Amino acid sequence: MNRPILFAFLFIQNILSAQFSQRNLSSENWQFKNSKDQNWLPAKVPGTVHLDLMNNRIIPDPYKDENEKKVQWIENENWDYQTAFTVSSEELKNDNIDLVFNGLDTFSEIYLNGKLLKKTDNMFRKWTIPVKQYLKAGKNTVQVKFTSAVNTGKELAKKVPFTMPESPRSFVRKAQYQFGWDWGPRLVTAGIWKDVRLEFWNNAKIISVKDIQKRSDKGENDLHFDVEIYAQNSGDYSLELNKIHQKIALQKGTNTISVPYETRGMKLWQPNGRGEANLYDFEVQLLKNDKNIDRKNIRIGLRTVELIQEKDAKGKSFYFKVNGKPLYIKGTNWIPGDSFSPRMTKEKYRKLIKDTKDANMNMIRIWGGGIYEDDEFYKACDENGILVWQDFMFAGSFYPTDEAFLNNVKEEVKDQVSRLQNHPSIALWCGNNEIDEAIVNWGYQKQFNYSKNDSLQVWKDYKKLFHEVIPNALAENLRSDKNIYWPSSPSIGWGHKESLTEGDSHYWGVWWGEQPFEMYNEKVGRFMSEYGFQGTPTLETTKSMFSGTPDLNLQNPTIKAHEKHARGWDIINEYLKRDYKIPTDFVQYNYVSQLLQARGMQIAIEAHRRAKPYNMGTLYWQLNDCWPVVSWSSIDYLGNWKAFHYQAKRSFEPVLVSVADTDKSYDVYLISDLLKELKADVNFELIDFKGKTLWRTSQPVLINADVSKKIKSISTSEFAKFDLSGAVLKISAEIDAKFEKLFFFNKPKDLKLSKPEITVRKISPSEIEISTDVLAKDIYLVGDAHFSDNFFDLLPGTSKRIVLSKPLEKMEVISLWDVMKN
Numbered sequence: 001m002n003r004p005i006l007f008a009f010l011f012i013q014n015i016l017s018a019q020f021s022q023r024n025l026s027s028e029n030w031q032f033k034n035s036k037d038q039n040w041l042p043a044k045v046p047g048t049v050h051l052d053l054m055n056n057r058i059i060p061d062p063y064k065d066e067n068e069k070k071v072q073w074i075e076n077e078n079w080d081y082q083t084a085f086t087v088s089s090e091e092l093k094n095d096n097i098d099l100v101f102n103g104l105d106t107f108s109e110i111y112l113n114g115k116l117l118k119k120t121d122n123m124f125r126k127w128t129i130p131v132k133q134y135l136k137a138g139k140n141t142v143q144v145k146f147t148s149a150v151n152t153g154k155e156l157a158k159k160v161p162f163t164m165p166e167s168p169r170s171f172v173r174k175a176q177y178q179f180g181w182d183w184g185p186r187l188v189t190a191g192i193w194k195d196v197r198l199e200f201w202n203n204a205k206i207i208s209v210k211d212i213q214k215r216s217d218k219g220e221n222d223l224h225f226d227v228e229i230y231a232q233n234s235g236d237y238s239l240e241l242n243k244i245h246q247k248i249a250l251q252k253g254t255n256t257i258s259v260p261y262e263t264r265g266m267k268l269w270q271p272n273g274r275g276e277a278n279l280y281d282f283e284v285q286l287l288k289n290d291k292n293i294d295r296k297n298i299r300i301g302l303r304t305v306e307l308i309q310e311k312d313a314k315g316k317s318f319y320f321k322v323n324g325k326p327l328y329i330k331g332t333n334w335i336p337g338d339s340f341s342p343r344m345t346k347e348k349y350r351k352l353i354k355d356t357k358d359a360n361m362n363m364i365r366i367w368g369g370g371i372y373e374d375d376e377f378y379k380a381c382d383e384n385g386i387l388v389w390q391d392f393m394f395a396g397s398f399y400p401t402d403e404a405f406l407n408n409v410k411e412e413v414k415d416q417v418s419r420l421q422n423h424p425s426i427a428l429w430c431g432n433n434e435i436d437e438a439i440v441n442w443g444y445q446k447q448f449n450y451s452k453n454d455s456l457q458v459w460k461d462y463k464k465l466f467h468e469v470i471p472n473a474l475a476e477n478l479r480s481d482k483n484i485y486w487p488s489s490p491s492i493g494w495g496h497k498e499s500l501t502e503g504d505s506h507y508w509g510v511w512w513g514e515q516p517f518e519m520y521n522e523k524v525g526r527f528m529s530e531y532g533f534q535g536t537p538t539l540e541t542t543k544s545m546f547s548g549t550p551d552l553n554l555q556n557p558t559i560k561a562h563e564k565h566a567r568g569w570d571i572i573n574e575y576l577k578r579d580y581k582i583p584t585d586f587v588q589y590n591y592v593s594q595l596l597q598a599r600g601m602q603i604a605i606e607a608h609r610r611a612k613p614y615n616m617g618t619l620y621w622q623l624n625d626c627w628p629v630v631s632w633s634s635i636d637y638l639g640n641w642k643a644f645h646y647q648a649k650r651s652f653e654p655v656l657v658s659v660a661d662t663d664k665s666y667d668v669y670l671i672s673d674l675l676k677e678l679k680a681d682v683n684f685e686l687i688d689f690k691g692k693t694l695w696r697t698s699q700p701v702l703i704n705a706d707v708s709k710k711i712k713s714i715s716t717s718e719f720a721k722f723d724l725s726g727a728v729l730k731i732s733a734e735i736d737a738k739f740e741k742l743f744f745f746n747k748p749k750d751l752k753l754s755k756p757e758i759t760v761r762k763i764s765p766s767e768i769e770i771s772t773d774v775l776a777k778d779i780y781l782v783g784d785a786h787f788s789d790n791f792f793d794l795l796p797g798t799s800k801r802i803v804l805s806k807p808l809e810k811m812e813v814i815s816l817w818d819v820m821k822n
């Protein structure tokens, strides 16, 4: 019923806006089918074949039960998509009509009215096809036929004379995590995963608008815009930038017009923790005979980012200067938010980025095994002051370098860089995730019996792609200070001592190497871009793994199937034994495994921050999940904060107290990321678990801006007379900067806890107050709401107010005593 009205509206709009207009074809009635079948079924665009099969009840939800196995056949099939759409004779009067696909996953043939117009082979490219001559007034049909990426990849792999690891995934320019990861299911998708449009234009169109910034020696930001215009006909045009008008003459073909802009009065874009993330909107209009023929809107921030690497006594520095000042980086790694990324919502992106801001972070690394993220992701980062470390999408394998592959990558870089370049959040472009490391350390050459020549070839290919083709393509498309390129993360693998003295480092001795958490205190590099430990998802998310009534039991095959690391459960249990115990009760296991993860990460983050300025950044592995799973994430698939996210927030506070436990002393550090000096009277109090003060002292402290400083060293002999397994050191201050830190002397399993009487008082429907008589360690408020704090310690005789995201009828409270009592 609505359709004719809609068409009429679009039609009128086309005429009114005269020259440039576009139509969204995603909202047409799309259909799909297995290419072997006859019957077409309803489909959704943007989408993927798995979602369409689920919507048509042909497959079960792969996230539930052990269904992942049941849907593996899909990757070997070919899938056809089609829709019909109407074009008016008015629309056909435009000089140019382009059919634009923002993303096709992956190998496809595009037909318009039965004619093959294009073959595609890269999920990360945008395809623009001039179609005016193939369109007719009235009904038109577009078909996109996808061939299996797995089968195509296998064919491509045959061209390389030796076996490549992770074949066929590295042969296809497609999100690599879809082939299965140690936190992700194998779900190799196909489909029209981004919007489809028809674009109508005449005379000329704006290809891109780049904001180019330079910081002068005086510290001022110089700004101009490079407007790239394609003109079909040369002639006189005019350009308007936020109402500033200028006449321009265009040549036939591509023209670049540079437009300076006065920045006086504009405020800088600052990363989270350093001030406001100020953004400014610009509209660029192209006019012919005073009529608008095209426009582009961009939102920019004024900022400079530099990566400083200078030789020093221990190696080479690695830090970011933002707006001229060194910035200690606190953050995390991002993986795609769903195995079916087209169903990620704006709200989900916004919430996850807000969660990083709320946890005091200032950078997020988009890991190279996923996707170049949706615009919404970067917009949210721009607005929240979260810098982005952007990997190109290559991860943990060897990649081919035949001419077709290299050309394909060049186009991919061009498309992605021109889409993303204006986001002030993007700080660095990185060639790949763990490929240098894979070549040097992972032993594939031996595993696949490479000859010496094969091995040399792999290294040559690597250099070609990541030291030549990608950085050159980046430089061609990003001619400004914003082009900071780093070939591989990490630059040096964690088995080599240089990984701790220069470059960025992924330290996996804890977890993969099963070294103790305390090792984090020693393995501190210049910039830690990955380290992590798994924890179970929250109970709500665990329950969502079941299609029927959840059977919360560690032996349940569904629960087991939602851990993708081959030794995952064993490693968690090994560390549980060391620091806690292995509970048999499921809820307790879920709780303690989260505490374990939070504890390990606290040790790591604090060691990194204490080492400032030797260490200038810490990005833990990983923020989020793409399905319900046991993983390194701090926020689970449904968006719930695990114990670790609450801990990350505490450990990333701008002012942090941290205690380093050496054999001889307890060294207390005050770490400040603030740009002003700090004065405080710091109180130190040793309290037993019943609330008795055993020892106390206080001391005035003055620390400079942005430093880590040892403010006190307490000799272990001073505390020798106390039973430290039943005591906690409280370090607090109220003046200038307010902070409180509780330091325990023993591992959780060696603490002499007694049963706390925890009371919950309702203040309002969404606020409660928790209090306790004796020390309550790791209080866990169990309920399906977000709590302003959770998994926290409460000292004897104290209370804490907690805000709930929604009123709860039922809430349980447990603490570590409940687990450790027997």
Ligand code: BMA
Pocket: 181, 182, 183, 396, 433, 434, 506, 530, 621, 632
């Ligand atoms: C890092 C990442 C991922 C992986 C994680 C945990 O190396 O780059 O590839 O999921 O470790 O093993």
